Amino acid sequence: MSMLAAVADMDRLTSGEALVAQNVAFAVMAITMIASALRMVTTRNVVHAALYLVIVLSGVAGIFILLGAEFVGVTQVMVYIGAIVVLFLFGIMLTKGSFGEDDGVSGERRLMAGLVGLLVFGVMTAALVDSFADAELAREAPSTTAEIADSIFSAYIVPFEAVSVLLLAALIGAIVVARRD
Amino acid sequence: MNTLFTLAAAATGDGLALGITEGGSWLLRNVWLIPLLPALSFIGILFFGKKMPRGGSELGIAAVGIAFVLALLTGVAWIDHRDNFHGDEVHVAVIQMDDHGAAHGDDHGAGHEPGHPSLAVHRTATWFQTNGVEFTVGTLVDGLAVMMLLVVTLVSLLVHVYSTDYVHGDRRYTHFFAFLSLFSASMLLLVVSENTLQLLCAWELVGVCSFALIGHWWEEKPNSDAALKAFLTNRVGDMGLLVGVTVLFFAAGSALPDRFGSFSIAETNALANSGALSHTTLVVAASCLMAAVMSKSGQFFLHTWLPDAMAGPTPVSALIHAATMVVAGVFMIARMYGVFFEGFQIGGSSINLMAFIGGLTTIVGALLAFVQRDIKKVLAYSTISQLGYMVLALGVGAWTAAVFHLFTHAFFKACLFLGSGSVSHAVHSFDMKSDMGGLRRHMPHTYRTFMIGTVALAGLPPLAGFWSKDEILVGTGGWGLMGGTGGNGAYTLMLGMGMLTAALTAAYMTRCVYLTFFGEFRGHGEPHESGPRITGPLWILAGLAIVAGFFNMPKGFQLAPGSLQERFGHFVEPVAGYFPAISHATPSWSLAIVSTLVVISGITASGWYYFVKVEAASKAAGTSLTELPDGPTTKYPLARMGHTLLSNKYYLDHFYNGVVADGTKGPLARMANRINQDVIDRTVDVVGETAVKAGTVVYEKIDQLVVDGAVNASGRGSSGAGEELRKINSGKVQSYAAILFAAATVLAGILIVLV
Amino acid sequence: MLLNQFLILSAVLFSIGVYGVLARRNGVLVLMSIELILNAVNINLVAFGAFRASVGGEVFALFIIAVAAAEVGVGLAMVLLLYRNRRSIDLTLIDQLRG
Structure with a gap:
């Protein structure tokens, strides 16, 4: 029984805890992102939509960091939230007619779009579950x-x-x- | 790694000899300085040009002037190097060489004159590397490159000087000189390119400069249209270049061990010569590259942009569309000659794609030159015709003749273009028929230099054009019957095409000279001679048009001492390694005399029409006429019939309408008409009657019953289907997107289920 | 962590983006939805990079961020042009392709 074994034990323990923490973090972020994304494509206020987009983009940055891609995460924050969203806000302001309310969509179009969205989601999920049933991520040090x-x-x-x-x-x-x- | 590898191979002396060396004198190794100078001047003019006292032109002239001096020094260094260099030749290991290839390589060394190896000076640096594959940039200096450097820098320098007067006071004066500099830099980069990737980049750069300079006065719609047309037509050919270069890259990679691919021109050519590349690969690559040549060098049927490009300022036409850029295609063939020679199997054949396209172009261009009113368009079609001559020469294996013609043509055509610019400067128009005539009295310098250029272009001895044209005709090897020997095959058809063009060239230039300088002045105002900055370059170019031919006196030419014979060929034509084993034709007096007689007959026919008939008609009418009032098309039925027959046959309708409708007015058709009336007339009648009878049968039996019924049925069917599909076609982008997404997803789903 | 949890999150975001592109009438909102789609793809790339322990996924995610910036620039320029010509950016009003 040496120090080494104890250290290894500790390591496994902490990594297990970290894993739980990571999964919790993932769940929180995923739910926030999905909710914000849904609000973004449904809200009538265009500026609100841009703000919901900010939340989704921040969530994506968080996901990147969770995956060990810190540089991409930081770039995501700087480029997307720093530049692209500002560009969108400018776009909204310059097209004054669209400021504020968007008249929403007719039921028929919403139905059609929803069906196509569901179809896309269904096919993709089926393919993913089929191919990567429970593949684990290779756990390594962040790049x-x-x-x-x-x-x-x-x-x-x-x-x-x-x-x-x-x-x-x-x-x-x-x-x-x-x-x- | 590339360089290390080849150096290691060089030390052992194994493998395939490339005919290049990494040694050489300082000037030959640092030839990259020459393109660098105008490139720097481009940047300088772009940023500081407007602040300079002369709007940046002084910087451009200085840079190109220094580049010219450097090119001269490089030329001197090359002449020394060609005969006195003793250094290591670069060898490269190849995967395998069959007996045929090895034997070929040996032959090759022996086929050329013994003595010094004449190694090209090669120098590279790493451009970039990706995934272990290294891409280089560098210079390959041999006689061809040195000759091109001299021509480009000299013509560019003269055009710069000329432009200071010609575009004086233009609102984009600085911009003009910036692009002239960039063009010079790109063209110089092109001619020293060591690999095809670099060549491709330079090729595109000159295209961009051409676009910018043709559209220099883009406020007028025709000018910007012409620029676009030139650019887009060239894109067609550039695709061919891209594909051809890629094919060669991978083909070379498959023949070299441990290498992924090779863009190196020397390696590619040497591999092609040695037989290490399959013939199929070479045919594909050479055909693709040929497409690029056809667009850039204005070969039939991609030539249509070149006449329109005359919308640019005249100095640009002289520099880009006569002397330098349009010969880039010819240069590229000359550079990649191993690939073309093997790919088209030029040796021992009697026809091939390149020679045929060149021959066709040279006649098509010359015919079109007859019917132009615009003096620059005459010269543009003449350029197309002469470029066809060069391609023809390369196609028959007369490499040196083609390159020599490129050399002489650059001078006399630039002289003619600048002369036409001088004329238009005086009369403010390019229209020969309405605004020129009688200018020889008003513009003596322009007249004399233009005459020199014309005689040189027509090919009368002893001016430049005669020597190079004669070499091409000799090189076809089709003159077997009267003492001409050698050549790479019996290209008798090409000899005929070349002869015909020689007569046509002389005739249309006579017409052009008459309309511009003889008769009475038909324009308005009082034309005056241009200033010294215009006439100076004209005289320099005219002088070169006289003497340039003497650089390559034919071998065995009794009137010149032996040491002066074939100097140009000796220093310019590469020996061994990356150059194929071509055989040289022996010149003959009989051919030279016949071709001169052909030229004289062309001048006489055209001169008789214009200087005698039209002049007499003008006197009778009391005004300066440009055509006879009762031309052959109004008088002879055959002329009309020929017109109808030809105009329905070609898809470039308006061009051919132009050629035939107006061309038959010319003296040649008149002469041909007299000779052929009985023979052709009757044959055509018989053929016509038979065709009409056959056509009637086909129409009544097949067309009406079978074809019509099928067409009607399919029409009704598609109309009905269209009515149904129209409902989906709502015009709303998002509906289309929805259909697209749904369809793609369904297809993806099917794929998932199946796989 | 499972690979699939990231991939399915990405699929959800992608589908929501598709819905937004197809359903919304406002040109700017359509562009935002396209951004959502691009981000979903980025999550995929980075997740597969982590799965294969390769840095390539991240590199291409960076490239896509750059491409997205370019796309927004051109897209917003087009929306501005549309607005200038029609005083509206309602995509349902653009139906000149109707057959």
């Missing part, structure tokens, strides 16, 4: 930013360049589309 940087600038350099060109093209495209002339 470091250095690792991500290394692989972006070696293995994924070409997609990286492609994305940079895409951003440039989108920038120019947005200016061309939106300018007054």
Whole structure:
């Protein structure tokens, strides 16, 4: 009976507790996200919808951190909540007619959209349950930013360049589309 | 890793010899400085040009001027290197070489003149690497690259100087010079490219510059349309380039051990020459690359953008659409000649895709040049025709002749374009028929230089065009009967096409010169000679149009000392390694004399029509005419019939209407008409009657009963189905999206159930 | 943790996003729903990355964040143009494709 064994024991114990904590955290976040997402697509107030979107996006960032992807989580907060949502709010303000109330949707359209949504969900869930019945995540140390940087600038350099060109093209495209002339 | 590997192979001397070296003098190893200078000047003009006293043009001229001096020094260094360099040749290990390939390689070394190996100077640096595959950027300097560097920097320098006067006071003066610089940089990068990926990037860059410069005056709709047309037509060919380069990348990778692929031009060519790549691969790659050549170098049927591109400022036409960018396609064939030579099996054949397209283009372009009113369009079609000449020459294996024609053509065509710019500067129009005529008295310098350019283009000895054109005709190897020998096959058809074009070229240039400089002035105002910044470049180019031909006196030409014969070929044509074993034709006096007579007959026919008949008619009418009032189409039924026959056959209708309708007015049709009236007329009549009888039978029996019934039934069916489907087609985007999502999900579900 | 709990969360968010795209009339809301779909995909990518102990999933999630930024920029520009031309961003009023 050595120190090592005791440490190993402790480790398993704490990791088990952490696992419980993680599952609880996941449940809380998942429920919040789903509820917010539902409110987002149903609320009549467009600004409220944007705020519900913020909650969903924060939840996604939390999920990323839970999965050990800290860098992606932080990027999610900065890019989505910091930039994209602000962009949406600008969009709402610039299109004054849409500020405030959205007239909602007719029953027929809602039914059609709901059916398609359910169909998509059903097929995906069936496929997932079928394929990954109880696959466990490989538990490892969270990936470091250095690792991500290394692989972006070696293995994924070409997609990286492609994305940079895409951003440039989108920038120019947005200016061309939106300018007054 | 790439470099290390090849160096290791070089040390042992095993494997496939590439014909390149990593050594060489400082100038040849640092040739990247030449494209860098105009690139820097582009940035400088873009950011600081408007603050400069001369709007940035001085920076552009300085950069291109220094680049020209560097190119000259590089040329001198190359001449020394070509004969005196003794260094290690780079070898590369290949997976396997069958006996045929090995034997081929050996032949190859022996086939060229013995002595110094003439290794191209190769230098690379890592551009980027991804997943262990390294992509390089670098320079491959050989005679071809050095020659192109000289031509591009010289013409670019002259065009820069010319433009300071021509676009003087333009509202986008600075912008114009910025793009001239960027274009020069891209073109120079293209000619020194070491690998196809780099070549592709430079190729696209020159396309972008061409787009920007054609549309320089984009406020007018035709100009921006022309720019778009040029850009989009070139996209078609660029797809071919992309596919061809990719195919070669993987093909080379499969033949090189431990390598994923290779963009290297030297390696690809050497592999193609050695037989290590399958013939199928090479045919596919060469055909794809040929599509790129057809769009960039204005080959029939992707040539239509080039005449429209004349909407750009004239200096741009001279630089881009005559001397440099449009020859990028020709350059690319010359660069990748191993692939093309093996892919199209040029040696020992009598026809192939490249030679045929070139031959067709050269005739189509020359015919179209007859019917233009716009002086620049005459020159544009002439450029298409001459580019066809170069492609034809490459297609028959006359590599040196093609490259030499590229060299001489750059000078006399740039001279003609700049001359036409000078004319239009004076009369504020490009229309020869309504606004020109009689300008020889008003613009003596422009007139003389234009005449020199015309004679050079027509190919009369001893001006530049004669020598290069004659070499191409010799290179077809079709002149077997009267003392001409050698060549890569018996391309007699191509010889005929080349001869015909020689006559046509002489004729349409005579027409162009008459309409512009002879007769009486038909425009308004008093035209005046242009300033020294325009006439200076004209005279320099005219001088080169006179002497450029002497750089490559034919071998065995008795009037020149032996040391002056084939100098150009000696220094420009690569030896061994990445260049295929082509055989050279022996020039013959008889061919030179016949081709000169053909040119003279073209000039005489056209000259007789314009200088004698039209001149006489003008005197009678008391005004300056441009055509005879009663042309052949009004007089002869055959001319009309030929028109109807041809115009229904081609899909580029308006072009061919133009060629035939107006072309038959020309003197050639008149002559041909007299000769052929009896023979062709009768044949056509018989064929026509038979066809009408057969057609009647087919119409009554088959068309009315079977085909019509089927068409009507299918029409009713689809109309009914359309009525039903129309209900789904509500026009609401979200309904479409819903259908899309639902359908995709159902399909995914089916996939899941099945798999 | 199970892989599936993340994947099914992602499926739920994706379906809600599809519902939003199909049901809402406001152009800005449709764009927001598209963001929801993209985020669901991102969760998938990161989850599979953790499952395979590979960093590739995270890298592509980052790429998708960049692409989403571009998409919002262009999308909002289009909505603005729509608003300028029609004084409305109601997508049900755009039916010029009607057959």
